[in-house]
Amino acid sequence: MNTTKTLPYQYILKQLPRATALVDKNLIFLDASDSWFTLFESNRNQGADIYDFYQGHQHASKATIKKILATDELKVIRHKRTKNKEEQWFESSFTPWFDEQENLIGTIIQTMEISNFMEQELELDRVNTLLKTQSEVAKVGSWEYNIADEQLSWCKETRKIHGVDPDYQPALAEAINFYKRGYSRNRISMLFHKALEDGTPFHDKLIIMTQSGEERWVTAGGKAIKKGGKIIKLFGTFQDINDQVLAEEKIKESSQLLNTLIDNLPINVFIKDKDSRKILVNKAECDYLGTTPEELIGKTDFELYDKDIAQISRDEDLEVMRSQEPMLARETISVRKDGKATNFLTSKIPLLDINGKPNGLIGMSMDITNLKQKEDELRNLINVTAIQNKKLINFAHIVSHNLRSHTANFSMLLDFLVREKEELEKERILKMLSHASDNLLDTLENLNEVVDISTNVNLEKKSLNLLENITKVQQNLSAFLEENKVEFDISIPKNLNVMSVPAYLESILLNVVTNAVKYRSPDRKPLVELKAQRQDKQVVFSISDNGMGIDLERYGGKIFGMYKTFHTNKDARGLGLYIIKNQIEAMGGNITVNSEVNKGTTFNVYFNEEGQ
Amino acid sequence: MKKVNSIFIIDDDPITVFGIKKMLKTITTCRDITAFENGKLALEGIQNRLTEDVEVPEVIFLDINMPIMDGWEFLEELVSLNIKKRMIINVITSSIDPKDYRKWNEFRLRCIHYLNFKNKPLYKIEETDLSRINLAS
Structure with missing residues (x-):
């Protein structure tokens, strides 16, 4: 022990920057650098036990140290202590210590703090694990x-x-x-x-x-x-x-499919935002408005349609978005800025955002203009057919009634005749039979006249001068007119022509003029006013008299009926007005009547001038 | 022979009027048989009888298709006259229009008079066409 004091290494050891301690072969702590004491937070205290320094360090128990010192191999251990709740890591290396003769004389222990290094290592570990997980995920x-x-x-x-x-x-x-x-x-x-x-x-x-x-x-x-x-x-x-x-391909595919579908649907498809601005339009919609999607996107109906129409559409949009109820298959009419009207069957379905609030709508409109036209045509046709059918049934009843009444008379009279014994009475019955036969002939002639009109629908109409034809009728009736002292007031332009079948025009004029005189008032001199003027696609011819008039409230529905007479007039056959009404209608025209009892009657004849 | 006080024949066809008159002769001795050309004249006839306090006809033969006032219009007016006496009204027509039959039925249910419906031709007039047994009495 006293030799150590003389050893020159002592002072060098004291100054070594790295914490270093010397332990002899007998595991006795000899000396250490100042840095050692600092590191282990201990005072220079000769003769201290080497194990004492490691007290409080984990992974460096007395047994561990003892075991290491007992070997003569280089060993490194890591150990840690906890100070102020913070972990401090150390690394101690145990190096065999030899003298000049290579005799083992002890162990050199060097220790350094490796807390930072350990932290880095841990971090690296963590990062690696993270990377691995990430790459897997x-x-x-x-x-x-x-x-x-x-x-x-x-x-x-x-x-x-x-x-x-x-x-x-x-x-x-x-x-x-x-x-x-x-x-x-x-x-x-x-x-x-x-x-x-x-x-x-x-x-x-x-x-x-x-x-x-x-x-x-x-x-x-x-x-x-x-x-x-x-x-x-x-x-x-x-x-x-x-x-x-x-997935992308699938999305692309379905979006392509959807686009193709929407674009090629034969109905107008559009999507509007909550301000009714278009945010999507399909080809049909563009074609209808005669423009491109780029032109339409962002526009409202007010920029595309008539103001009133646009307002209706906007109101519909608001209602659909407010109620969140779809509007389905409503018949609508769109009028473009150029004035063209189109009938649509329109549906509007509310579009909701992720929060379930309406923020627009999908619209679909099908052009049903043609359908509507066809429907109208069909309805017209049905009307015409219904009217004709009614006429036919009416006619059939007239025919059956009239023929039946004559044949009934025949059979009744024949029944009498067979049973009659008296010659004088027989003669009387025979007279009646011949009278009945005449009546039947008359009736057949009348019916023939009516059938003629109804079957000759395609009779050729000609442009005829109205005034000339009136003059002609006046000449034909001259004796009758003179006899009744009829006064005429005619205001018809000289050059006014009407489209009519010549025979029908004559029949019409003859009938209305005759009627005007026939039903004159016994108290007044007959005055007949004739007027005519062109109105759009027709010529209106009016004939007014100052005659006895007719109670239209009572007879209005029957005045043009067959065999309807309303005055006690011997000449009344109940056929004239029925026939001319048929003639006028066969030419696509119309006849109306106004009358006041004891004041007079006016007939208005509308000649259809279309196709002139 | 059935006794009838007064009979009206309302028809514009003289042959039918002749026939009815002839047939009546064989079944009744009625002397008061009057023919009218249309409903209006017949109505005036009835109104005259009412004002003159003469008995209204017991039996009426009524044609439907007539000028000026037809059979239905006549019936309408007759009903509105509110005559208390029950008349026998024989509606006679050559019409086969089912509408006429329906109309007849409507009137039959509406008025107090006895209404018969007869199709032409007529060959015979039955006693039931001239009288009605009053079950109530």
Whole structure:
């Protein structure tokens, strides 16, 4: 022990910057550097036990130290102590201590704090674990290519994506051959060599064929790592994006499908935002408005349609969005700015945002203009048919009634005749029979006249001068008119022509003039006013008299009926007005009547001038 | 022979009037048979009888299709006259229009008079056309 005091190393030892302690062969603590004492927070206290220093350190128990000191090999241990709740890590190295003769004389212990280092190591561990997890979760693998030894290495995930064994080591050529022949393989070769050559980084979507021969979309990325301006490595990522690409393709496909569908639907489709601005229109809608989607997007109905129409549409939009109830198959009319009206069958369905609040609508309109026209035509046709049918039934009843009444008379009279014994009475019955026969003939003639009109619908109409024809009728009736001292007041333009079948015009004029005189008032001199004027596509001819008039409230519905007479006039057959009404209607015209009892009657005849 | 006080024949067809008159002769001794050319004249006839306090006809033969006032219009007016005495009204028509039959039925249910419906031709007038047994009495 006293020799140590003389040893020159003592002072050097004291100053050593690294905490160092000497222990002799008998495991007795000899001395230590100042830094040792500082590190172990102890005072220089000769003869202290080496184990005392390690008191409070984990992983450095007396037994452990003893065991290490007993060997003559280099040993390193890590130990820690907790100070103020903070962990401090240390590393102690135990080095065998020899004298000049290489005799083992003890152990040199050197200790340093490695807390920072340990922290870093832990952090590295954590980062590595994180990276690994990340790469597994994101299916992102990595690869590295070392230029010097032409070694390519894949990480676990990269191998997994390729579908190879976990210990598979690819050569560069093999790795490239995993890419699908053609574009993908050519592309990766090019990119890889470019990166090798001048360090151009790459990132591309390509297809590989996995070990099992399955096609798989990946993104391969690469980047050069330089050292001293020279490329020494390529490092890159490798990601399995097959599911995404397939999903994207599917989305693209369905969106394409949807677009094609919407665009080619033969109905107008549009989507509006909550201010009724169009945010989507299909082709049919564009075609209808004669413009392009770009022109329509962002516009409201007020910019596209008539104001009133646009307001109706806007009100519908608001109602649909307010009630959140779809408006289905409503018949609407759109009038474009150019004035063209179109009938639509329109549906509007509210569009809700993620919070369930309405923020727009989908609209669909089907052009039913043609349908509507057809419907109108059909309705007209049905009306015409119904009227004609009614006329026919009416006519059939007239025919059956009239013929039946004559035949009934025949059979009744014949029955009398057969039973009659008296010659004088027989003669009387025979007279009656011949009278009945005459009546039947008359009736048949009348019916024939009516049938003629109804069947000759296509009789040729001619442009006839109205005034000339009136004059002609006046001449034909001259005796009758003179006898009744009829006064005429005619205001008809000389050049006014009407479209009519010549025989019908004569019949019409003859009938109305005769009627005007026939039903004159016994108290007044007959005055007949004739007027005519052109109105749009027709000529209105009016004939007014100052005769006895007719109670229209009572007879109005029957005045033009067959065999309807309303005055006790011997000449009344109840046929004239029925026939001229049929004639006028057969020519596409119309006849109306106004009358006041004991004042007079006016007939208005409307000649249809269309197709002139 | 059935005894009838007064009969009206309302028809514009003289042959039918002749026939009815002839047939009546074989079944009744009625002396008061009057024919009218249309409903209006017949109505005036009835109104005259009412004002002169003469008995209204017991039996009426009524045609439907007539000028000026037809059979239905006549019936309408007759009902509105509110005659208390029940008359037998034989509606006679050559019409086969089912509307006429429906109208007849409507009137039959509406008025107090006995209404018969007869289609032409007529060959015989039955006693039931001239009288009605009053079950209540």
